[in-house]
Amino acid sequence: MEKSLGQRFALLTDLYQLTMAACYLDQDMHEEATFSLFIRKYPPHRGYFVAAGLEEALGYLKTLRFTADDLAYLQSTGLFTGKFLDYLRGFRFTGEVHALPEGSIFFKDEPVLEVSAPIIEAQLAETFIINGVSLQTLIASKAARSFYAAQGRPLIDFSLRRDQGTDAGLKAARASYLAGFQGTSNVLAGKIYNLPIFGTMAHSFITSFPQEIEAFRVFARIFPKITTLLIDTYDNIHGARKAVEVAREMAARGERMSYVRLDSGDTAAISREVRKILDDHGLESVKILASGGFDEFKIAQVLAAGGQVDSFAVGTKMGVSADAPYFDCAYKLVKYGGRPVMKLSTGKVTLVDQKQVHRHYDGQGRMLRDTIALRGEAVPQPGPLLQQFMAGGRLTRELPTLKESRDFFHSQFALLPEAYKALEEPPPFPVDLSPGLRDLQARVEREIHHRELGES
């Protein structure tokens, strides 16, 4: 039987999570802790984030177990007592999760997820949850920018080969679909997540035939319903003329070529030339797909230069979020045993206690500003964004399908005013703190200065 996510990855954690847990157990520290996951700042040119990865995080918490094999390994390190290993043998996550639904738009400092549980349980989950949620959120946030730049043209994820590993390849496909892409070239992602899959042909396919046009003909005959011909192997214009010949042969058989694909050179200029060649031969229905180094910036540039591109294949730069390959995100303890807590380390202050984010809209229904408040705090015109997804270690609501989350992304993204979607230097979306949170934050900070630094 396949191991569950939580069984496969119980040890995919930092060693300190286990040594700290051993200390908590030794000290009988089992009170409830709340950890809050948030992003501390925007990477350059980013003004919003798209929440993604919750489904995996919940699946992990639900099934988190240490296998006999895991325990044998931990024992072999010589670091842990039998009592602690026995504790891990019976380990279950019994806590609760409040989170933004996948596809939500959110902003810096806002909690995307809060875990409350006996401290060992909430602490042990830190590494996996940051790893998964931050990656999917990173990719969804990057992909949404291409989605915006393409102005409705379909986008396909072609990133798998240069994504950072197998798991990143699957998550790039899922997260880009969530953020408006049409589908992916990644077959396993298609199978696992039920995504539409797309494909063209490689240069090696062309070069393996004695002549380019033979490669075109063979593909068109075997896959007439999904014929996309790559025309730049030797020369785009010569390639386009050969594609015309094959498209006419297809038409004579009652078939229709879908696309030609451009993969190198000046896409705007070449696409106009190729469009003209196709149109001049009555092939208005054959569309142009462009690939090769595309991201939101290159899409916008090619369209601004009058590129005649109907669809973009977006690869590496989206799949690794090349201009911002990580978020400055953190999963911080904000409350323990009823006591709100924070650290003071230079430049890294955390918002204390369990929180809620309320969103306010203008008269046209567009997003106006957010308020981060204490979870239980009464605010004027409440518009809470975080929902409870788990209690007692079990799901408290049915999760949306990926398609439903994608629809939710579309609906939310439409409410974000254009200014904040700018690809370069968007203004900051206004986010303020509620009076209750501000007061508590100040009080806790004063107490720590007094207690730990001897200040009065």
Added chain:
Amino acid sequence: MEKSLGQRFALLTDLYQLTMAACYLDQDMHEEATFSLFIRKYPPHRGYFVAAGLEEALGYLKTLRFTADDLAYLQSTGLFTGKFLDYLRGFRFTGEVHALPEGSIFFKDEPVLEVSAPIIEAQLAETFIINGVSLQTLIASKAARSFYAAQGRPLIDFSLRRDQGTDAGLKAARASYLAGFQGTSNVLAGKIYNLPIFGTMAHSFITSFPQEIEAFRVFARIFPKITTLLIDTYDNIHGARKAVEVAREMAARGERMSYVRLDSGDTAAISREVRKILDDHGLESVKILASGGFDEFKIAQVLAAGGQVDSFAVGTKMGVSADAPYFDCAYKLVKYGGRPVMKLSTGKVTLVDQKQVHRHYDGQGRMLRDTIALRGEAVPQPGPLLQQFMAGGRLTRELPTLKESRDFFHSQFALLPEAYKALEEPPPFPVDLSPGLRDLQARVEREIHHRELGES
């Protein structure tokens, strides 16, 4: 039973690999193809690469199988014939692999791996092989720069939480160890790859206790052999004084504190202050570990500024290779059915045919220059770097252990002259083409211009 790598990831490929394969099968194209994996150019400030990921690639090829489940999914797409699905059902990789051993130093345009097999087999493996080898090579190449900058100080991989997914987390731990790191915080990587694992404590551990010093005392009592205290939660200097108190309590019990850890602020200045506090209390044996945004640049800067740091924890920026999060690498068809092939697409010319890289050394045994030659070509003073690892789908030599590959990296890195290790703008290492390769390259290019573009 656990599925093998090749069973889990047979579908982790681009759809076009399967549609092209279906065309080859239909056309009875089963002649031997050679694909060459290489990196087209250096990212900024890079002057060498460290080969990594071969062991996984070979494990994948050895076990590549399509499961019944995979075939059912492919059938459900409606794209493939029963004949093709039958072919996949019996699929085995039967080809050969020549490659640089892991830990090798190599340069742009040099093949890191060449796969020769019936074209369907060699083509189907493309996506997984690029994905895995390029990621591990990316991380090893980045980690080697920290290794160089740290001038012998031990380095620990702390990147897991912000690595791009679970697989990247494991590979970052493996590849950084290969490139000279001492170990990792990643427990699962420790288990799988038999790596030394290390840990400290989190800010949440400190804040979960009513007072910082209580947290220190509990940890020191439970883990006296691996006590590393994080001292910046509230204030580094106050934290250091509390660490002194706990270190003296440990000394009184006959124990020795290992490290204090700095995680924020001006590391160079703070480390000098903390060093003085420790030394003033006779704690010369307590070392200083620094973490927080380290990469080769920050390590070099802190050491140049007189930082008193004994060990660095290197995280996110190494784990995602933040300043160069992907390589412009390719797996290109270079020979099919005995015929050398290439594409001409703008700016992306490929070196044809099966190749070998020969390395030349100066009188002191240091690397002087490389020559890329045809595999069978006789060159003066041969010093071949690629070895055969697989034939007929089976390993032809025992693979080195990871520790042996790490030793090999050390031995090779020592032979690379200092100039090429510069962290900023290193000069290009000299790589030339052999006469045989140059001539063949020119001939094939002429033939294509004639055949495909109608030029004479």
